[in-house]
Amino acid sequence: MVKKPSKKRLIDRQEFWGFLFICPWLIGFLIFTVGPMISSLVLSLYKYDLANAKFVGFENYRRLCTEDPLFWKSLKNTALYALLTVPLGIFGSLLVALLLNQPVKGVRLFRTLFYLPSMVPAVASALVWQWVFNADNGILNQALAFIGLPNIEWLQNEKFTLYAFVIMSLWGIGGQRMIIFLAGLQGIPESYYEAARLDGAGTLAQFRHITLPCLSPVMFFNLVLGLVGAFQVFTSAYIMTSGGPNNASLFYSLYIFRNGFEYFKLGKASAMAWILFAILLGFTLIQFALSKKWVHYEGEAK
Amino acid sequence: MNVHRLCIALITLFACGCSTELGAGKINIRYMAWGNPEQMALEEQLCEKFNLENPDIHVKFLKVPGTAYLNKSIVMLASDTAADVMRVDHYNFANLQKKGFFLDLTDLTKADPDWNESDFFPQTIDECKVNGHVYGLNVLFGGTVIYYNKTMMARAGVEDPYVSWSKGRWNYDRFVDIATKLTKKDGNGKYIQFGTAIPVFPSWTPMLYGFGGDFLNSSHTKSALSDPAAVAGLQFISDLRYKYACAPTLAQSSNSAFTFESGKLGMSFDWMGMTPRYRKAVKDFEWDVVPIPTGPVSGQTIVKGNQLVIPSHCKNPKAAWRFARFITSAKIEQLLYVKNRRCFPTRIEVASSKEFSDGTLPPSQIHTFIGAVQGGKQLPIDNRWAEWTTAMNNELDLLWNGREKNAKVVADRATKVIDKVLTEEPGW
Numbered sequence: 154m155v156k157k158p159s160k161k162r163l164i165d166r167q168e169f170w171g172f173l174f175i176c177p178w179l180i181g182f183l184i185f186t187v188g189p190m191i192s193s194l195v196l197s198l199y200k201y202d203l204a205n206a207k208f209v210g211f212e213n214y215r216r217l218c219t220e221d222p223l224f225w226k227s228l229k230n231t232a233l234y235a236l237l238t239v240p241l242g243i244f245g246s247l248l249v250a251l252l253l254n255q256p257v258k259g260v261r262l263f264r265t266l267f268y269l270p271s272m273v274p275a276v277a278s279a280l281v282w283q284w285v286f287n288a289d290n291g292i293l294n295q296a297l298a299f300i301g302l303p304n305i306e307w308l309q310n311e312k313f314t315l316y317a318f319v320i321m322s323l324w325g326i327g328g329q330r331m332i333i334f335l336a337g338l339q340g341i342p343e344s345y346y347e348a349a350r351l352d353g354a355g356t357l358a359q360f361r362h363i364t365l366p367c368l369s370p371v372m373f374f375n376l377v378l379g380l381v382g383a384f385q386v387f388t389s390a391y392i393m394t395s396g397g398p399n400n401a402s403l404f405y406s407l408y409i410f411r412n413g414f415e416y417f418k419l420g421k422a423s424a425m426a427w428i429l430f431a432i433l434l435g436f437t438l439i440q441f442a443l444s445k446k447w448v449h450y451e452g453e454a455k
Numbered sequence: 456m457n458v459h460r461l462c463i464a465l466i467t468l469f470a471c472g473c474s475t476e477l478g479a480g481k482i483n484i485r486y487m488a489w490g491n492p493e494q495m496a497l498e499e500q501l502c503e504k505f506n507l508e509n510p511d512i513h514v515k516f517l518k519v520p521g522t523a524y525l526n527k528s529i530v531m532l533a534s535d536t537a538a539d540v541m542r543v544d545h546y547n548f549a550n551l552q553k554k555g556f557f558l559d560l561t562d563l564t565k566a567d568p569d570w571n572e573s574d575f576f577p578q579t580i581d582e583c584k585v586n587g588h589v590y591g592l593n594v595l596f597g598g599t600v601i602y603y604n605k606t607m608m609a610r611a612g613v614e615d616p617y618v619s620w621s622k623g624r625w626n627y628d629r630f631v632d633i634a635t636k637l638t639k640k641d642g643n644g645k646y647i648q649f650g651t652a653i654p655v656f657p658s659w660t661p662m663l664y665g666f667g668g669d670f671l672n673s674s675h676t677k678s679a680l681s682d683p684a685a686v687a688g689l690q691f692i693s694d695l696r697y698k699y700a701c702a703p704t705l706a707q708s709s710n711s712a713f714t715f716e717s718g719k720l721g722m723s724f725d726w727m728g729m730t731p732r733y734r735k736a737v738k739d740f741e742w743d744v745v746p747i748p749t750g751p752v753s754g755q756t757i758v759k760g761n762q763l764v765i766p767s768h769c770k771n772p773k774a775a776w777r778f779a780r781f782i783t784s785a786k787i788e789q790l791l792y793v794k795n796r797r798c799f800p801t802r803i804e805v806a807s808s809k810e811f812s813d814g815t816l817p818p819s820q821i822h823t824f825i826g827a828v829q830g831g832k833q834l835p836i837d838n839r840w841a842e843w844t845t846a847m848n849n850e851l852d853l854l855w856n857g858r859e860k861n862a863k864v865v866a867d868r869a870t871k872v873i874d875k876v877l878t879e880e881p882g883w
Contacts (some may be wrong), residue, residue, distance in 0.1 A: 202882050203530070203532075216883055287709050310856065398705075398853075416841055
């Protein structure tokens with residue numbers, strides 16, 4: 154008589170325990186992320202103000218693209234912001250990480266000090282930066298006056314407002330991105346540098362041919378996240394300028410918020426959110442495609 | 456066995472936690488509002504007082520931060536979970552009423568023998584009415600007046616604005632004259648004191664009204680900002696900053712550099728509800744209030760309140776009505792608006808009382824408040840107020856920050872964007 158293979162009990166299965174342990178996260182993800190995503194996709198096809206809902210198909214998308222100048226203005230502001238802050242942020246974070254990777258006395262203290270600003274809540278830092286940008290008494294204008302330059306009305310003159318937010322974004326260069334770069338730098342084997350030095354490579358050549366290629370996966374990661382973060386900029390503009398003056402700091406997320414939670418045009422706001430998702434997905438896919446040319450993974454032959 | 460007992464205990468506890476009944480036959484209702492800590496403490500007291508005086512009803516007070524209030528309110532209203540009585544800012548009243556969220560209180564007012572429309576200032580009733588139906592009871596009502604620094608005036612040797620008003624010469628020429636004399640610079644040419652300041656929207660509206668201007672036409676279908684009277688009003692406001700230089704620019708006034716309580720501002724357009732704050736904060740100078748100066752056309756100020764509303768899905772409208780009536784009763788208005796001067800009473804009887812006119816504590820010219828409310832004009836708040844005012848203010852930024860000094864140019868731009876909003880089908 155052939156013995157039937159005994160069926161494993163559920164609790165004996167490894168997958169069961171795996172799913173059980175990630176259950177709290179999984180349930181939260183389904184309820185608070187996947188659920189709202191599906192609802193917002195459906196809502197984007199409706200004209201909905203919380204009291205009345207009317208199916209309108211792709212009309213919200215059409216009107217946004219053809220009849221709403223503020224949609225394009227907010228997109229332009231955000232794209233310009235991203236274009237300036239992402240490279241600046243990556244360069245700044247890399248620079249700080251390189252400095253904090255030097256074997257100098259008190260380096261741990263410096264690392265803590267550089268990381269501290271990113272611990273400050275966004276609202277509090279926005280209030281501090283309002284003082285920094287104060288046209289009369291702000292530290293930035295005082296520094297400009299010191300070198301003989303005139304005062305700039307950073308947050309009141311629409312020509313400068315966007316640049317004020319770009320400067321403010323540098324506040325975050327010592328944060329999470331820098332930590333990731335630092336971890337990446339510390340993961341590069343010292344033997345690579347020793348070999349390069351034996352071959353007569355100077356500091357710049359070592360940086361160009363060892364540090365940068367070895368850091369490229371980290372840089373790619375920071376680039377993707379940086380771009381997503383830049384397109385979602387909201388708090389600072391909401392607190393400091395509320396999108397003004399004359400919509401100069403009306404960022405895309407702020408305009409979504411305004412439509413959704415000030416005018417209660419939930420359908421339009423949902424459509425905007427999905428357009429943003431499509432833009433970010435597009436950029437991320439392009440970056441992934443381009444990454445094959447410049448990102449080097451350990452052990453990978455190019 | 457133990458597990459069984461534990462389950463029963465947990466279910467009982469859960470059931471107790473879910474119950475809204477505090478006692479047999481008692482009706483539980485909820486009241487939701489926002490405000491500063493002083494206002495919240497007062498309203499908490501009012502709820503306790505109501506609970507003591509009305510043993511058949513229990514009111515639970517829900518405090519919601521002001522920044523999240525509108526979002527929370529609308530989500531609760533849309534999901535039929537709103538509090539039985541809610542305080543709503545008039546800026547949002549028309550929009551939420553239009554969505555059908557509020558109960559029509561007309562029948563309740565008619566059935567209540569103690570509620571008489573004639574007991575209230577007509578403006579406070581008008582704000583709560585839509586097509587002749589009552590949808591709320593007004594609270595925290597008030598208008599803008601001018602708060603002025605008496606000590607600064609005396610030091611500068613200028614005539615007290617109240618004296619000017621008493622003599623019938625309190626107009627915008629005099630206002631500018633005084634404001635210019637009060638404006639001071641230090642040795643380095645840096646401003647250290649201003650005669651006045653351009654207040655935030657909509658507190659500058661009395662200047663627009665003073666010149667005969669308005670935001671919208673009478674049917675609220677088109678912008679009226681390009682009308683010559685409105686342009687003159689806007690030009691005057693801009694000139695305070697860029698021609699007479701008696702009001703700080705946006706840059707100079709950033710980070711609250713020139714506030715009334717700091718003693719660096721001579722005259723401030725502000726709401727009556729600022730009185731408790733100034734009483735508390737101002738220690739170094741004497742201050743008082745005076746009506747808005749008369750312009751070429753009028754000296755009208757703006758008036759606005761909050762409304763106590765009952766959601767249309769409310770399960771206990773009668774109990775909710777009793778609570779709303781309690782908050783707007785004469786004895787509670789005495790506490791809120793006479794003792795604590797939170798804003799202005801809606802009841803004529805309270806505003807006419809001897810206690811209300813007591814000027815022992817500043818301000819002493821209390822009749823300024825009464826006059827402002829009696830002659831005040833409502834803002835054209837409709838269901839699209841948030842949209843068209845945001846669009847308008849974005850254009851007016853150009854005038855306020857001095858990028859454009861010709862009010863006509865900006866008014867025409869503002870007219871264009873307002874008309875675009877108003878002619879669009881709502882909801883897009």
